[in-house]
Amino acid sequence: MTATADEQGEDIAAEDAVPELESGLEEEIVLAIEAGNLGGVRDLVAQLHYADVADLLEHLDADGRDTLIEAFQGVLDPDVFSELDESVRDDLVEKLGVAYVASVVSEMDTDDAVQVIEELEEHEQKQILDAIPVGDRTLIEEGLAYPEDSAGRLMQREVMTVPEFWNVGETIDFLRQQADAEEAGEDSGSLPDLFYDIFVVDPSHKPVGSVALSRLLRSRRPVPITDIMSSEMKLVQVADDQEDVAYLFGQRDLVSAPVVDAAGRLVGVITVDDVVDVIHEEHEEDIMRLGGVREDDLYEAVGDTTRARFSWLLLNLGTAILASVIIGFFQGTIEQIVALAVLMPIVASMGGNAGTQTLTVTVRALAMKDLTATNAMRVVGKEVLVGSINGVVFALLTGIVAWVWFDSQLLGLVIALAMIINMVIAGLAGTTIPLILERNGIDPAVASSVFLTTITDVVGFAAFLGLAAWILL
């Protein structure tokens, strides 16, 4: 009998298991789409998790998306919709039509709905909001009224709160009644689908404590809720930046946090799943900006991508020309010793690479709040020292290469001295540029690298060619 139960258990697990979007399955679906086999597409895609369907839609080209939507006769799971990348979602809003998108959005939690709508074009926003029933629309419009990237945009309005004078039993009974009411089709409205903490509020709706559900479940019915609540909770202000919220969750290992308005009243809750998205978003911003890309443009059209990357390249053209102007001052020197033209990129390139190492560590440390007034000077000093030591080592190596290659000890000496100068400057610039930008309210990731390479190029060429003109001629 036990064996049968066991087997049954396995059957349940096997039947209900959701297949993953492994590359084999994805290939099969792509083949079915290309063959125009709508029934096959439907059968394969219907068994996927909504997040996998979203991934699949992102990987397909525009025609493939058309076929997939056709296979489902234009009806998409709202959850698929909220998981999509912004530019792919824009494409689908056009394909599916405003009325359908409005109906999808009304079914979402307020935080998801706000996040879908905020990314659409303004005229689409208006059309969709007009098509949403007034109750939902008001909540969504309130969410959109908070500043972009603020806690207010991120939070869910539905919060589970209890008054201070309740006990465990009353709290559980309330939850069960709410569930019954929902099942009976009455709109209770105030309870989120999933939650992890219960917030205790005073009569003016200010939060005084939180209770983790696992704590609530372990307590007996007569225990007062204030006995088991933790008042060591961190309140998020509705105007707080989402980056600070993400930092707080990571630092304190939170799963949810209460959001209060300017008067200190509880207005919403932020849950960790939204914070995980923010962390990915903030990291993406840092990595893209360090690489000279305004934002992730993988799914953007060619024209948009080209335009977005143009301004960064134009800025770099300016700095490259500046470096060329420096070289231009030494045309006479190069004419006499052409070996200088051969060797000069080495000094600039090593400075750029050493500076980028320092810059990366500094930008990251600023983003993670590891670099503060307390240790800033120590970090700058350390990086200059690291630059000096590596500068001396690479000065020796490069000096020997130049000496052997062009059979000139003095040329070796010139490149060695230039290398030390540029590596020290690289360490100094790699730390101070991001610190200065941060102090002036500019995101250090966005502009640091262009300043850095300008400095290491200019110093590299000027030091090498200048020393050559002075020592060799």
Add this chain to the structure above:
Amino acid sequence: MTATADEQGEDIAAEDAVPELESGLEEEIVLAIEAGNLGGVRDLVAQLHYADVADLLEHLDADGRDTLIEAFQGVLDPDVFSELDESVRDDLVEKLGVAYVASVVSEMDTDDAVQVIEELEEHEQKQILDAIPVGDRTLIEEGLAYPEDSAGRLMQREVMTVPEFWNVGETIDFLRQQADAEEAGEDSGSLPDLFYDIFVVDPSHKPVGSVALSRLLRSRRPVPITDIMSSEMKLVQVADDQEDVAYLFGQRDLVSAPVVDAAGRLVGVITVDDVVDVIHEEHEEDIMRLGGVREDDLYEAVGDTTRARFSWLLLNLGTAILASVIIGFFQGTIEQIVALAVLMPIVASMGGNAGTQTLTVTVRALAMKDLTATNAMRVVGKEVLVGSINGVVFALLTGIVAWVWFDSQLLGLVIALAMIINMVIAGLAGTTIPLILERNGIDPAVASSVFLTTITDVVGFAAFLGLAAWILL
């Protein structure tokens, strides 16, 4: 009366509020440390959250840490210990001594203990494990036996499980009894401190479903647990890579996930707070590797940092010399037209920057699993097209600059042609290098940029100088 309750509520909130480590407070503490005012340090630091104490210890230098530890007479909160950066923790293990660290580690959850111990030197690991009571030691040693960066290292061994035949009431009663037993000082052992899902297991301890606590709380006592469980859960294999686990949590908005062994039995649970740490760690790895740094070395000593960065710089010296060799082939050409030496860095630099943009988007897309066999060729094609369009635009700009500067239309033509060639190659290399590395099992973030700049430098110099030799001489 209501007013009094309100005031009381506010008082509670105000009294229990944990002050944040704002820069003002941090400065005050640093001043007290520098003044050697141990009492003052103790008063200021004692009110901080443990995560803030960890941050503070990281920001201080070695002497400052000594003073802080002295102020607390060598007794640190175990939670502070588990929040510390690896190299700072190493420093503290030395300062506090093995016996004390062992006692701190025994008080932690298994997952935190494993994470503290795995980062220590081997001889320290052994000493500390030897000093831990045998029960805890076995669990920690089992955790350490799983491969590094695997789900097994990340998971917590304490899991809340129920058999399939229980109902809601039995589950709640069990939890309350366990809590009573713990309070009575009996070691129940199997229950985690905080949990978010309950896992339903069959007689062979294989998971068949999960129940979110908020769902459990909303259900009436006689409801069978199998009625409210979700069997759509994703099982994590004990050997799965932590990067894949983090992806899964982000994609499916999970708060906890069951971990099973090779036989499919439930052996642990991974919670989202550990996953948030992994996400930060993986992002850090990507951003550091793209910047040519092996790992975040902000808190490392000068010697370790210098050594760690050396190998990357040495590799770059090799590629810089390779580029110089290419230039060396054209010494004769440069001797005749010295303007070539002035202009040649522009072509190489623009290729490098355009390639880095493409590379950044591609590496990030691979890390986020946005780039698959389905869209790889499309992405490569798009980037080549973007490179061609920007190549033509910048060819025009640079061509005009060269023409005006050196009053030579042909020189303008040469640099324009070289620019187009290098920008197209940059788009092609920026996408295909990471794809090829990934397909060969090499982390695309770690080596892509050195290959890329080698290619854009070599192609840039060769195309420009080669075309010049052909057209201008």
